[in-house]
Amino acid sequence: MYNFDFVKPATLDEAVAALGGEDAQPLSGGQTLLPSMKQRLNAPGVLISLTGIAALKGVKLEGRTLVIGAATPHAVVATEAASVYPALAALAGGIGDPAVRNRGTIGGSLANNDPSACYPAAALGSGATIVTNTREIAADDFFTGMFETALEQGEIITAVKFPVPEKAAYLKFQQPASRFALTGAYVAKYQDGVRVAITGASEGGVFRWTEAEEALNRSFTAEALNGLSLPAEGMMGDLHGTPAYRAHLCAVMTRRAVTAAG
Amino acid sequence: MTKVTLTVNGRSMSGEAEGRTLLVSFLREELGLTGTHVGCDTSQCGACVVHVDGKAVKSCTVLAQDVNGASVTTIEGMANEDGSLGVVQQAFQDHHGLQCGFCTPGMVMSSAALLAENPKPTEAEIRHYLEGNICRCTGYHNIVKAVLAASGQDVSALGVAAE
Structure with a gap:
């Protein structure tokens, strides 16, 4: 890793x-950024640690909206969101391994927008x-492509607001070495409709499967998805799975998620 | 270089760190605590697990300056005060939870973190919790047995692996 200057501000204003x-560049838990810097894929001159800012941490319920501070580690979400939004808590508790979950944060994961990460599916699937620090961005407008988001240079995620659904589930077909989603489906049923978000499949990163949403709006059952499929075109392909395999997994994991949501 | 001070295994210790100095490098090279190992250096293998403010972390993927002022427990802090092996360490010895021993510091630290959260874990919970710790010798069976034993539970149901 090339050397850099390290700064750890105590307030958001100082960080900005x-x-x-x-x-x-901002540094949150560092579970992705530091490995990429070791590989010299990234070499910032200054790293601004966000983990010393108390205002960016914590999980709280405001009405039927769960508000999670951006620098909250996965392990804390897994515990503190469990009673209010169990599907989200289970997703957080399935990222990486226990030591990674003690460092990695929700804000870092969303800002990175890895095409196989779990949290983008939760954010998009929950709307x-x-x-x-400057505005509020709907998840539908936030994820703009593989490793790309609507964030401007110097903009910092401070929190994520999740409307709590009637029911939801996230099912990932786990890549056994990295524990990223080979392909994963997040399904959430709200009073005004069902949302389905797919991660680990498209070359464009996380996306909503609108045909599946329409079918599930008519009937929230796994059978309602029979006959629906996504094309292999535009899906990622690597040694773990071909585009056709990932397209197939999208439907399989969505059906399983609907069944798990009950 | 910046001065970093940690409370390591109950003692205040200081050293110099660059921006890029990893916690594991700081512990090993600056403080001379070489019990924590670097296995993969890519946060996969878990040989470098230590506790920072009571939480297990992979010290190869934490910057020393980012945890300045924290309380850190390493494998050197797991023995009893009289120098005899701690409960988890002794269980690993009793149940052949190691062969080459390279992964053992991380295995012991992760196991201790598990037992702090969940004092009576099931076999499945132990296997799940240790998924971020890789051992290339034992096949894990005796490690799981050691953790069960360290939690004071009966290990006879696990059967006998090649010992």
Whole structure:
């Protein structure tokens, strides 16, 4: 890893100011950024740690909306969201392994938008709102492509607001070495409709499967999805799975998620 | 270079760290605590697991400066005060939970973190919790047995692996 200057501000204002400097990048839990820096895929001149900012941490319920601070580690979400939004808590508790979950954060995962990460599926599948230091962004507008988001240079995610659904489930076909989703489906049923978000499949990153949503709006059963499929075109392909295999998994994991949601 | 001070195994210890200095490098090279191992250096294998403020973390993927002021427990802090092996360490010895021993510091630290959260884990819970710790010698069976024993539970139901 190339060397860099390290800064750990105590407040959001200080962090925003520091990020205005040349070649500065924010650091949250570091479970993706640090490995990529070791591989010299990334070499910022200054790292601004966000983990010392108390205002960015914590899980709280406001009405029927669960608000999670951006620097909250996965392990904390897995515990504190369990009673209010069990599907989200289970997703958080299935990321990486226990030691990774003690460091990795929701804000870091969403800002990175890895095409196989779990949290983007939860945010898009829940119709969450991503709150930054300057604005609020609907999940539908936030994820703009593989490793790409609507975040501007120097903009920091401060919290994520999840409307709590009537029922939901996330099922991932786990890549056994990395525990990323080879393909995963997040299904959430709200009073005004069902949302289905797929991760680990498309070359464009996480996406909504609208045909499945329409079918599930008519009948929230696994059978309602019979005959529905996604084309292999545009799906990721690697040594773990071909595009056709991933397209097939989308339907399988969505059916399983509907069954699990009950 | 920046001065970093940690409370390591109950003692205040200081050293110098660059921005890029990893916690594991700081512990091994600056503080001389070489019990924590670097296996893969890619946060897969778990040989470098230590506790930071009571939570298990992979110290190869944490910056030393980012945990400045924290309380850190390493494998050197797991023995009893008189120098005899701690409960988890003794269980690993009793049940042949190691062969080459390279993964053992991380295995012991992860196991201790599990038992702090869940004092009587089932076999399945132990296997699940240790999924971020890789051992290339034992086949895991005796590690699981050691953790069950360390939690004070009966290990006879697990049967006998090649010992």
